[in-house]
Amino acid sequence: MRDLKHSGRRAFLRGLGGVGIGLPLLEYTHGRAWAGAQTTLRFLTVFDHGGTVSNQAANIGTPARFNGQANIYNDTHHGVDLWRPLALGPTLQLGPIHEQLEPWRSKLLLLEGIDNLAAVEQDPYGRGDHGISNVTAMTAADMVSETVGEDTFYRAQGPSIDQVIADRLAARQPALFDRIHLLVAGHEYGTPFFRGASEPVEGEPNPIAAWMTLFSGVDPNPEPSQEFLLQQARRGSTLDSVIGQFERFKGRVSARDLQAIEAHLDHLRALEQEVGQYVACTPPPQATLECSGYGSCYPRGSAEGVAMGDVVGPMFADMIIAAIRCGLTNVAVLEIADILTPWTPAGLQVESGFGIGHSLGHYAMDVGKSGVNEALRDAWLAEMLDNRRWRMGLFARILAGLDDPTFAEGDRTILDNSLLYYTSEFRGANHIASNVMALLAGSAGGSLETGKFIDYNKYADQGVATFDYESKESIHNLYTTFLHALGENDAHFGNANARHEGPLPGLV
Amino acid sequence: MLHARLECPRLAFALLATAMAGGCYSGLGADGDGGGGKADDAPVTGGGAETGDVPVDGCSGTPSVAPRLLHRLTPLQYTNTIRTLFGDPEFEASYVDEQALPTLLGVRQLRTDAEVVLSRQDSWGVDIWGCNVGGAADDACATSFIERFGARAFRRPLTAEERQQFTDLYASAAGQFTFADAMGVVLGAFLNAPEFLYLPESGQPVEGLPDNIRRLTDHEIATRLSYLFWDDMPDEELLSAAANGELVTRDGLRAQAERMIADGRAERMIQDFTWSWLELDGGQLHNALEESEKDPTLFADYGPALQAAMRVEFEAFVREAYFVDGSFDALMTSNRAYVNATMASHYGVAGPADDATWDWVELDPDQRSGMLTRAAFLTVFATAKVQAPVRRGVMVVREILCSPLAPPPPDVDNTPPEGGDGLDQGPLTVRQELDARTQEPLCAGCHRIINPIGYAFEHYDATGRWQDVEVLSGLPVDSTGALESSDVNGPVANALELSAKLAGSAQVRECFADRWLLRATGLGSDTVGECDYDQAVTSFVSTGDIRELLVEVVMTDAFRFLNTADE
Known part of the structure; x- marks a missing residue:
């Protein structure tokens, strides 16, 4: 577990000694001051809950792990894959969901044929449901389960890849925030992100709070205001006392409570690191919304709370762009719950059974030619495509923001110096954690060759329409690749469920 | 968020055995411990309880208390x-x-x-x-x-x-x-x-007990009581009772517990418990009452006003069951309802002339009986168009009967059957479509238990209105069902008979007591000591007195003692 030094706060306070309320000589630092001569690398994840419009993993006929079972879905499924590229070949030809990424096609890397074997192998059904897939999708870790009432919850027993990368990058290229994590709230099956064993990490759902966290110390003025300095000084004094209390408290709790108190202390120390840090940079505009702690937002003055994913999503994308541009962080997560698209006129909310995004996805099993709702096939496809394109639009927004030449770093854009990862807990509505979504962007400072489509499916040469599927690659290997691309040399990431150790072949 | 709960293996053996045979075992353990009878009129152990030197009356020996997390x-x-x-x-x-x-x-x-x-x-x-x-x-x-x-x-x-x-x-x-x-x-x-x-709780040593078994201090008991009953800090009277050493005596503890339960703040907790328990504030597969969408072409009157009225009605019902009747029977079978004009119309009874006026009425005893037949519950456990017998049945099996159910296969088509006339087989009721879709052995193991319970609710549509004919299929409903594996097995004609059976079931009462024990102590009925189990659970099974149950759960060793062992 990370154990940041406590001395920074005390050193900071020394600068205040005897100064009184005028605080003329308060120390502060500029965010950009951390940037060294080396290329600054970034890692961003867009996690899109609920899979995509795909039949690709529906065929479970071939892999031995499914015991030679025939494709049980065949005719009940819609038979369409809107995620895949249009064709094989050396040049990436974007599929329907990815159309709007065309301006950055040469900077994308679309990978197919990667399984989440941590989910598949640990699911008693050998497939991976929402919960199991969620907690393994970013961690590739062992997991434990707990049943509470009607629901079963899972906990990964290891950190997610973004957390590991955040820790590594923080050591090499320190920034104000090791990692930021924003959540477009709605229906989902729990966070896929973990700081460590049984230690889930939640995203900030509230755009008001997110802005305050990220940008309250960010201003275009070269020097901070006295008001800011005074507030930081008070914050520092309070935190110093609280950390001291927790250190004493830790000595009084039982061994079983130690992990919680140490986590609390770690978080307090992370807050302490932020104290006094001033960044001269332009923040994005603040939200003109009212939001509850749970991220239910509504227009200011409106009487009712509604989840405004269409408003909050772009705001979060812009905050991530600004945070990266201002050097506030090098690791960011945008998590998008499995939300419906209520702003679409042809919305299928009523037809989606219980009115939650997950149920809409399940309709994939009803709209095939022998499905019980075959008549809804076209409407379902249109709605799902619209919904997934909206989600992909947030990714496009981030790509555009990071690829802006105004903020170029030498002959590369920030995007070039980044590795972006767009994924979900599984592929399609069949809830199988095989052939998971893996769209990459940016070359991690030139480590990855982009503009390509690589399919690790053994039967890839049968064309993009094939349902035959078998692969020996897993997210374990993908995440090892990430580490290598970002300059680390780990032999393996995740648990022992992968077919082989090491990175994916032929990428770095 | 839901409060923490555990399964209750002491009480579900019959169902579990049947479920296992049918391939519906969740993998949760059952230790085979039968619970045991209450020690009749066992003497209070001397005056020790008053001075705090002896654990609990009716029992002797070391309190059985499992370590709890901070x-x-x-x-x-x-x-x-x-x-x-x-x-x-x-x-x-x-x-x-x-x-x-x-x-x-x-x-x-x-x-x-x-x-x-x-x-x-x-x-x-x-x-x-x-x-x-x-x-x-x-x-x-x-x-x-x-x-x-x-x-x-x-x-x-x-x-x-x-x-x-x-x-x-x-x-x-x-x-x-x-x-x-x-x-x-x-x-x-x-x-x-x-x-x-x-x-934090450090407790204090008790002579004659192992070092790791300590009695909570007065202030620690006050804090536990306050956050249990009020989800809030202790008030002056409670802190004063703590300062005076009253909370380590049984009489003092009981007096404070009864005072706190009678206080309005306890209702907030009881409502929270009930809404969380029945998942009326949402779950993994359904939205909260206020976010439950309904098809406006089928339910033109449905909207925020009706949702709000359903909440008021259900909360009033819970309030009366706990604070007026105080009996589990009332919760499960009362047909009294607090309604305004909208709710009265929804239930099809005469009531106030406008929505600003609320009054108590008797619902049709041939249509309504207890909490499971109320609009709030029935609306949440329904699709946008029709009733959802699987969701209603699962809720009864897991939360009313405390029986473990295996989760469905991850890739199962859980799109709820809605029946209707757009199907290849011609018009089908929800029940007919569900029967057809759950025939195969992989499904049937659990669904032969779930479905007959859910079918008992077929007379209630997606907003909890009474229906004799389904809105989509236009076919008459069939509400005959059965409890197949409980201590009150047998056929039921409808939800009224089902509720009556459940109200009289020892298994159901044990389940309910277990949920409260868990809420109060963090320990389920399978982890508390035998003595606590007898005190809190067995007595409730015979009396059905909810308020007394709330007092008894705080009189347990599990509530009043602490185990400081690291493992």
């Missing part, structure tokens, strides 16, 4: 506590962290909330400072503030060491900031303190 205030408890501490009922916390391990997000929210509290001094109804902090520095005021506020925030008098630490903090801050800011720094340090955010 409790951190829930977001609700945090909000209530801040509101009470400062007399600021409008305060809204940003803090939403309910993870077992605190998250950076949560710790940041707590820091922010403490700053927000300080910025709301104009809204405070309690003078926490005791002097004008806008004026010159007043060290005596600061000292007094630390003593008084500290005792309230930490729910016990400060230790000498704590007093010194906060005094030192004030002195340090006063050297750098204005008096107001220095006091603000101290306040912030209290509101982010471990002793405020967590409920």
Whole structure:
């Protein structure tokens, strides 16, 4: 577990000694001051809950792990894959969901044929449901389960890849925030992100709070205001006392409570690191919304709370762009719950059974030619495509923001110096954690060759329409690749469920 | 978020055995312990209970108490506590962290909330400072503030060491900031303190007991009571009872428990318990009542007004069951309802002339009986168009009968059957379509238990209105069902008979008591000692007295004692 030094706060306070309320000589630092001569690398994840419009993993006929079972879905499924590229070949030809990424096609890397074997192998059904897939999708870790009432919850027993990368990058290229994590709230099956064993990490759902966290110390003025300095000084004094209390408290709790108190202390120390840090940079505009702690937002003055994913999503994308541009962080997560698209006129909310995004996805099993709702096939496809394109639009927004030449770093854009990862807990509505979504962007400072489509499916040469599927690659290997691309040399990431150790072949 | 619950293996053997045979075993353990009978009229062990030297009356020996995790205030408890501490009922916390391990997000929210509290001094109804902090520095005021506020925030008098630490903090801050800011720094340090955010318990040794089994101190019992019944900090009377040593006596504890249950704040907790238990505030597969969408072409009257009325009606029903009747029978079978014009019309009974007027009425006894036949429950467990027998059945099996069910296969088509005339087979009822879709052995193992319970509710449509004919299929409903594997097995004609059977079931009462035991002690009926089990569960099975159950759960060893063993 990370154990940041406590001395920074005390050193900071020394600068205040005897100064009184005028605080003329308060120390502060500029965010950009951390940037060294080396290329600054970034890692961003867009996690899109609920899979995509795909039949690709529906065929479970071939892999031995499914015991030679025939494709049980065949005719009940819609038979369409809107995620895949249009064709094989050396040049990436974007599929329907990815159309709007065309301006950055040469900077994308679309990978197919990667399984989440941590989910598949640990699911008693050998497939991976929402919960199991969620907690393994970013961690590739062992997991434990707990049943509470009607629901079963899972906990990964290891950190997610973004957390590991955040820790590594923080050591090499320190920034104000090791990692930021924003959540477009709605229906989902729990966070896929973990700081460590049984230690889930939640995203900030509230755009008001997110802005305050990220940008309250960010201003275009070269020097901070006295008001800011005074507030930081008070914050520092309070935190110093609280950390001291927790250190004493830790000595009084039982061994079983130690992990919680140490986590609390770690978080307090992370807050302490932020104290006094001033960044001269332009923040994005603040939200003109009212939001509850749970991220239910509504227009200011409106009487009712509604989840405004269409408003909050772009705001979060812009905050991530600004945070990266201002050097506030090098690791960011945008998590998008499995939300419906209520702003679409042809919305299928009523037809989606219980009115939650997950149920809409399940309709994939009803709209095939022998499905019980075959008549809804076209409407379902249109709605799902619209919904997934909206989600992909947030990714496009981030790509555009990071690829802006105004903020170029030498002959590369920030995007070039980044590795972006767009994924979900599984592929399609069949809830199988095989052939998971893996769209990459940016070359991690030139480590990855982009503009390509690589399919690790053994039967890839049968064309993009094939349902035959078998692969020996897993997210374990993908995440090892990430580490290598970002300059680390780990032999393996995740648990022992992968077919082989090491990175994916032929990428770095 | 749901409160923590465990399965209740003591009580579900018959069902479990049948379920296993049918391929519907969830993999949760059953230890085969049958519970045992209550020790009849066993004598109170001397006067020891009054002096706190002996665990519990009716029992002897070492209290059986499992170690518990340190409790951190829930977001609700945090909000209530801040509101009470400062007399600021409008305060809204940003803090939403309910993870077992605190998250950076949560710790940041707590820091922010403490700053927000300080910025709301104009809204405070309690003078926490005791002097004008806008004026010159007043060290005596600061000292007094630390003593008084500290005792309230930490729910016990400060230790000498704590007093010194906060005094030192004030002195340090006063050297750098204005008096107001220095006091603000101290306040912030209290509101982010471990002793405020967590409920640490160290207990005190009891002669004759092992070192690791300790009795909670008076203030620790007060804190447990307060956060159980009110989700809030102890009030003055409770702290006074603690200071006077009344809470380690059985009479004193009972008196305070009864007082607190009768207080309006207990209702908030009981409503929260009930809505969480029945998942009326949402679950993994369904939305909360207020977010339950319905097809406007089928339910033109459905909307926020009706949802709000359903909530008022259900809350009033729960209130009456707990505070007027006080009986489990009322909860399961009463047909009284608190309605306005909208709700009366919804239930098809005569009632108030407008929506601003509410009154108690008797619902048609041939249509309604108890909480499971109320609109709020039936609306949540339904699709946008039709009733959802699987969801209703699963809820009864798991939460009313406390029986484990295996989760469905991950890739199962869980799109709810809605019946209707658009199907290849011609018009089908929901029931007919569901029967067809759950025939195969993989499904049938569980669904032959779930479906016949869910079918008993077929007379209630997607908004809980009575229906003889389904809205989509136009076909007559069939509400005949069965309880196949419980202690009250047999056919039922409808939800009225089902509710009557459940109300009289020992298994159901044990299940209900188990949920409360877990809420109060953090330990389920399978982990508490035999003595506690008899006291809280067995007696409730025979009496069905809900209020007495609420008292008995705090009289248990599991509530009053502490196990400090590391494992």
